[in-house]
Amino acid sequence: MGYLMYDSSTRIEFDDRVLAHLEVLIVSKLRRKESFALSWREAPEGGDGRTTIWLDVSIPLRFRYVGSRPPGISREWIERLSLAASTGSGLLVMDEDGNPAVGHTQASAV
Numbered sequence: 001m002g003y004l005m006y007d008s009s010t011r012i013e014f015d016d017r018v019l020a021h022l023e024v025l026i027v028s029k030l031r032r033k034e035s036f037a038l039s040w041r042e043a044p045e046g047g048d049g050r051t052t053i054w055l056d057v058s059i060p061l062r063f064r065y066v067g068s069r070p071p072g073i074s075r076e077w078i079e080r081l082s083l084a085a086s087t088g089s090g091l092l093v094m095d096e097d098g099n100p101a102v103g104h105t106q107a108s109a110v
Contacts, residue, residue: 037090
């Protein structure tokens with residue numbers, strides 16, 4: 001499980017393959033200065049709810065992978081994520097099959 005570090009205070013763990021696809025999409029949208037909401041299902045041990053963050057070029061992000069090999073990227077999956085991110089409700093992180101992906105959020109005290 002790799003993670004996305006958001007605003008230097010929140011760490012969200014995802015499977016490396018999910019994270020790699022999120023990175024491609026997020027970097028692409030932020031490069032075009034497109035802000036959007038990103039949501040994911042929380043792991044059962046984290047309350048089994050849903051969390052949403054706002055992604056904007058002004059907010060620091062860091063992607064960290066556990067595996068040493070980069071996962072293969074599916075163009076179709078990126079396109080589905082991109083379409084979802086462009087909706088009014090933002091992107092609900094999904095796996096390659098279109099099912100909601102589970103993330104594990106750890107927020108540090110500020």
